[in-house]
Amino acid sequence: MPFDFTSDLDLAITDYKQANKAKPNGFIIYRGPSNLDGKPIVVIAIPKSNNDKTDDMLQTFIMRADVPPLDALKSGDDYSVCGDCLARPANKGWCYVNVAQSVNMVYKSLTQAPIIRKGIDTGNTYKPYCDISENWLAITQLGTDKDNRLGTYGDPAAVPLDIWHKLNAHAHGWNGYTHQWRTVSPAYSKYCMASIDKPCDTLTAELMGYRCFIAHVEGEDKPSDTSHKVVTCPADKQVHGEALASCKSCLGCGGTGGRGTTHRSITVHGTGYKVKRYLEWREAG
DSSP states (O other), X not given: OOOOOHHHHHHHHHHHHHHHSSOOSOEEEEEEEOTTTSOEEEEEEESOOOOTTTOSOEEEEEEESSSOHHHHHHHTTTHHHHTTOTTSGXXXXXXXXXXXXXXXXXXXXXXXXEEEETTEEEEEEOOOOEEOTTOHHHHHHHHTTOEEEEEEESOGGGSOHHHHHHXXXXXXXXXXXXXXXXXXXXXXXXXXXXXXXXXXXXXXHHHTTOOEEEEEOTTOOOOOSOSSOEEEOTTOHHHXXXXXXXXXXXXOOSGGGSSOOSEEEEEOOXXXXXXXXXXXXXXXX
């Protein structure tokens, strides 16, 4: 008879509803030191999403627990959750995440910041999250039968691997990417693709046990010296003309433990100035 994980999560939600007179919008699944620099971080899981690219996946936001995300970008404290990623704003990079929008809103709910409308304090605060970070059964239940996006913001390698083991234990599927593949335990390859900024690095990551997600400039040849086939991401509009599938319907970027078996590639895209930064970085060698 399969073990029933339901009761722990239901109990946590019931306690939350009694205290807050509402259902939780999200859950804290980790509070503790970053794997990358030991500074305090927090992981928030949002079960529902209306993201057009990913479709309705459980989203996880990895943030500094003590520094607002916009401030962390300016100060460089985002290193705790993004590591040495070359796409960071601190590196004058090309990161596609608009931190001022969803990431900032998630942090406001975490801190129960006051709600300001047109410069006026409404007297209300953002709804807090349900903290299940000490209950591994509840974390497992939260991810059960869901499609989980690891690192909607932040690098999954900043988080202890055990958290992803719990969340994905009975998941339907997951996607994850890490820029830390050179330095963290190769065990993260079970859940994460190696984020490759130059196609020539693909073989190195493959030899370290990773499947790869390869960024490239338009018209650039795919790596041909790898054991795994390189397949164009179905969301690459430059190649396909339109997105052929959502992340939820594809689930091809789940590391070695997920559904896919190939490397994936995508043409660098997004806001014009960010694409320009990537191209300038590539041209600089």
